[in-house]
Amino acid sequence: MPRQQRSNPIHLTTPDGIALRTIRPEPLRKFLCCAILAGLLGLAGTASVMAAPPPLPALVEPASQEHHVGKVIFVELVTPDIDAAKRFYADLFGWSFRDFQARGSKYAGAYLDGHLVAGLFHKAVPAGEHRQPAWLTFLAVRDVDAAKKIALQHGAKVLLEPRTLPDRGREAVFADPQGAVFAVLASSSGDPSDALAAPGEWIWSSLITRDPDSDAAFYQTLFDYEVFDLTADEASQHLMLAADDFARASANTLPANRPGAHPHWLNYIRVDDAVKMTAKVVALGGRVLVEPRVDRHGGQVAVVADPLGAPFGLLEWTDADSKEVGK
Numbered sequence: 001m002p003r004q005q006r007s008n009p010i011h012l013t014t015p016d017g018i019a020l021r022t023i024r025p026e027p028l029r030k031f032l033c034c035a036i037l038a039g040l041l042g043l044a045g046t047a048s049v050m051a052a053p054p055p056l057p058a059l060v061e062p063a064s065q066e067h068h069v070g071k072v073i074f075v076e077l078v079t080p081d082i083d084a085a086k087r088f089y090a091d092l093f094g095w096s097f098r099d100f101q102a103r104g105s106k107y108a109g110a111y112l113d114g115h116l117v118a119g120l121f122h123k124a125v126p127a128g129e130h131r132q133p134a135w136l137t138f139l140a141v142r143d144v145d146a147a148k149k150i151a152l153q154h155g156a157k158v159l160l161e162p163r164t165l166p167d168r169g170r171e172a173v174f175a176d177p178q179g180a181v182f183a184v185l186a187s188s189s190g191d192p193s194d195a196l197a198a199p200g201e202w203i204w205s206s207l208i209t210r211d212p213d214s215d216a217a218f219y220q221t222l223f224d225y226e227v228f229d230l231t232a233d234e235a236s237q238h239l240m241l242a243a244d245d246f247a248r249a250s251a252n253t254l255p256a257n258r259p260g261a262h263p264h265w266l267n268y269i270r271v272d273d274a275v276k277m278t279a280k281v282v283a284l285g286g287r288v289l290v291e292p293r294v295d296r297h298g299g300q301v302a303v304v305a306d307p308l309g310a311p312f313g314l315l316e317w318t319d320a321d322s323k324e325v326g327k
Helices: 043-049 082-093 144-153 212-223 274-283
Strands: 010-012 021-023 072-079 096-102 105-112 115-122 134-140 157-165 169-175 181-187 202-209 226-229 238-243 246-253 264-271 287-294 300-305 311-316
Touching: 072 082, 072 181, 072 202, 082 096, 082 105, 082 115, 082 274, 134 264, 134 311, 144 157, 144 169, 144 181, 144 212, 181 264, 202 212, 202 311, 212 226, 212 238, 212 246, 274 287, 274 300, 274 311
Parallel strands: 072 115, 134 181, 202 246, 264 311
Antiparallel strands: 072 134, 096 105, 105 115, 157 169, 169 181, 202 264, 226 238, 238 246, 287 300, 300 311
């Protein structure tokens, strides 16, 4: 499917939400900032982390029949100190946790207002090694084994072979052709519905990569995305990846002033006030990677890291904002 050039207005809905507002492509280019982060955990490290997890909570309770191929449906934190991570995110977003343990592994489900919003997985770092904690992005598929075949045919690497987990579904972990780590999941309980994310929930995901054109083509092949070029200048591309008439993610250029940065996925949490939440991150022991700034869509955006170094974004979003792609 060729990339579509849009000069007509594009309607953006919340990652899960309701179309209400129109923004033209030119001011939309910086809808999300291009983060200046170092890479994820080492690829081999990710595979070993995910090799023997405990029983996991179902993604959707009660189960549904909804499926949204190409949507980011879950994120999991891989961290060397799960207890410290739980304290930080509980204080920052009000998350509560339910612990799971099997075969010596530690895993916690993070909940907001009673529903699952994330997972935390404990992975000790061997002495003398440095691995940056990271959030792993899960994208929805219907057939994990078919996704593996397509991914391999188009230059990806398998970091974790497809496997089925009770109550969760079937999953696999890949590195895309440029090295960005991501996971696919065929959820046995259905996918989260396309509803507006509340503050404290994940609202957007951005692929930061050296070559957005070729990487977007890879994900387009894997998830049958429509790809819209919203780039306003040649220095930094902004491509929107859409499915089911909703913008699902973006592909952005790695900043030229960060030659050592690795391609990666960056996930954003909705907040009411990015400035206040950034200050709270610092007060809780985290740090700021990209200072809050007003984005072209009107809200503020920032990139931060938790006390152990795992990066994530903070994004303001009003109930009137929309991410539905107008035809």
